[in-house]
Amino acid sequence: MFRPLFLIGVAALAVACGGGRRDIVHKPGEVYVGSIEVEGNTAIPTSDLVSGLAQARTLNLPIDVDPYQTQLDEQRIKGAYLRLGFFTVDVSARVDKRGDARVIIYTVKEGPRATVAAVSFLGLPPGITEAAARALVKLPDGAPFDYDPYDDAKDDLLRLLEDSGYAHARLDATVTADRVHAQATLEYTIAAGPRCTFGDIAIEGVPAGGLADAIRVRVAFHRGDPYSFSAVEKTQRALYGVGRFSTVRVQPALGDDKQTTIGVKIVVSEANRHELRTGVGVGLDPLYYSARFRAQYTQDGVFDPLTTFAAEFRPELTLLRDTSGASEEITPLVRLIGRLTRQDLLFPNVKGELEGGLDYLTIEAYTQTGARARVGISGPLGTDKLQARVGWTFAVYSFSNVSPAVDAAEASRLGLDSTERLGAYTQAITLDLRDNPIEPTSGLFAAFQIAEGSKYALGGLDYLEMSPVLRVYLPLVGGIVLAGRLHVATISGDVPVTERFYAGGASSDRGFSERRLSPVAMAAQTDGSIDTVVIGGAGLIETGGELRVPLGAPGGLRLGFVVFLDGGDCTDQASQLDLGNLNWAAGGGLRIFTPIGPARFDVGYRLNRFGPTDPEPGDRLEYFLGFGEAY
DSSP states (O other): OOOHHHHHHHHHHHHHTTOSOOOOOOOTTOOEEEEEEEESOOSSOHHHHHHTOGGGGGTTSSOOOOHHHHHHHHHHHHHHHHTTTOTTOEEEEEEEEETTEEEEEEEEEOOOOOEEEEEEEEOOOTTOOHHHHHTTSOOOTTSBOOHHHHHHHHHHHHHHHHTTTOTTOEEEEEEEEETTTTEEEEEEEEEOOOOOEEEEEEEESSOTTTHHHHHHTTOSOOTTSBOOHHHHHHHHHHHHHTSOEEEEEEEEOOOSTTOOEEEEEEEEEEOOSEEEEEEEEEEEOSSEEEEEEEEEEEEEOSSSTTEEEEEEEEEEEEEEEOTTSOOEEEEEEEEEEEEEEETTSSSTTOEEEEEEEEEEEEOSSOEEEEEEEEEEEEEESSSTTEEEEEEEEEEEEEEESOOTTSOHHHHHHHTTTSOEEEEEEEEEEEEEOOSOSSSOOSEEEEEEEEEEEOGGGTOSOOEEEEEEEEEEEEEOGGGOEEEEEEEEEEEEESOOGGGOBOOOSTTSOTTSOTTOSSOEEEEEOTTSOEEEEEOOBSEEEEEEEEEEEEOOOGGGOOEEEEEEEEEEEEESSGGGOOGGGOEEEEEEEEEEEETTEEEEEEEEEEOSOOSTTSSSTTOOEEEEEEESOOO
16 A cells, blocks of 8 residues: 555655746746857766856846856866866857847867876985875876876875875976877976974873873874874874864974974863753654654763763654554653763773663563663774674563563563573674765675673573674765675574564665564454564574665755665574575665765565565555665
8 A cells, every 4th residue: 555654755855855946937028048058068068067157057047148257157168178188179159049048059179188198206205106106196198187186196195295204295296288299298396305203292281191191092103203194183083082072183393394303282172071962853664653852961071081971861652553554552662871981991992881771662562671781891903993892781671561462372482471681791893994984985894793691691591692794885987886785693592582683674674664574473362363463583684785876966955866675584593594585675765965864765665575474465565764874
């Protein structure tokens, strides 16, 4: 059935994209610029040329052609060609009359495009080879010339010099254009100055000890080390990563060009020690409608300058509906969390965490009430890109409001007829090579988590939980990104009901409603009906790929489109997972990119496994309104 929210989502996106713009109606005899045309262009599309012209902003307005702006736009078109090496390009303009409309026509004679004849470097200092410098100029000999990589190489060359100790380096660059032979010769002239080393390091803004010590252990250089601007930047990033400073300035004292010892002043401003954050949100899904609230209070420096206390309150009200919409129930989910975090525990960049909380969570099959505690230590393994964590988790939960679909035998199998006591040792390792964690366009993310439940960890259940994750992002032409993922999770031994996995939804297999691609319990009721409820499983696979295509930014609103193929399954036992028989769904979606991440609307269509014994047998089409990429 085509649900109302589908139409609401489409309508909302249409409004956001600026649909329904009124065309301007002109009065008889009212002169206006009707269009701008370009003739003779092959190297640069007409749309790219016209979008940057001043006269394009007057299209369809009751304004006549401005001869001065027309001449400037002529030079703008010529400049666009010159930047691509068309040194003999010629551009002329004329204006045609078509009734009251005026049509500006630019005629382009492109001429040949210049190729790179040679790239030379003058003044390369000791320690930097010509091959290393040439590798930074992304214009091979004989390749078509382009000013953009020529200009980009200037910053890269300066960085190479500064990272090799030449703190006072200067660079000039010229292009010699041979119009007769259509060739360009590039020349980079370098004044390196003396090779420098780091000098004294001064810290301002915090008292000695405590935060000052935390600053010193994060400085990526020492007195006497060769000067490197990359080390200065790395230090600034590391200091912001402490989370205790509102501003950080790492300032090399670059004075006299003959100075060989460069002192560094680090100036920081402490952030407010007390912070209160609140937020509200809503979730929309064919089966789940929810309202969420979150309040968090944070206090830094509770016991010492590097210890932080945080308290969170997370209530949520969820309206659960079955697939027919015949029954409704409002269920609360409440979490109280208290957390102590200590930076530089025992060693620099090692973080210790102690967390406790109270939960009252109503999900499909039951309500769980209880308390939990967690202790953990985390830190980098040689690089910030590779992080490791070890910890211990303990929790005690009781269960109530068990669904009628879960009979006594099933409740006993799941452990819902007794108190659950969890005690587990946990380990995790993550590798994050993404260029941007919110909107990644290249790189990969990999993680592997293990939890060992044991009586030695004070638990009542012996189990082993493993969860490897891999996400890959490949940039293609035109800003298109191919994203792929694989997530496998298994539990063996005594499977805790609160640790069971659920699949399906906006960040899983988009052919299913949230959590509905999961094993179910079912029982006959007194009225003869069969009641079912999802109970989760001990085996999970989520995989698939997504092609993310940018659509430009009409009206300043950046848009995108995705095409995806999702596969997945969730089984009662890990041994039942079958890679050759996954649930597959294909679909597409729109993206509206905001400063805090993309808003999205996805539609998924199931391709297989819609028999009466499969999950959600009556549904083929699902839709999702959400925020953030699926992975």
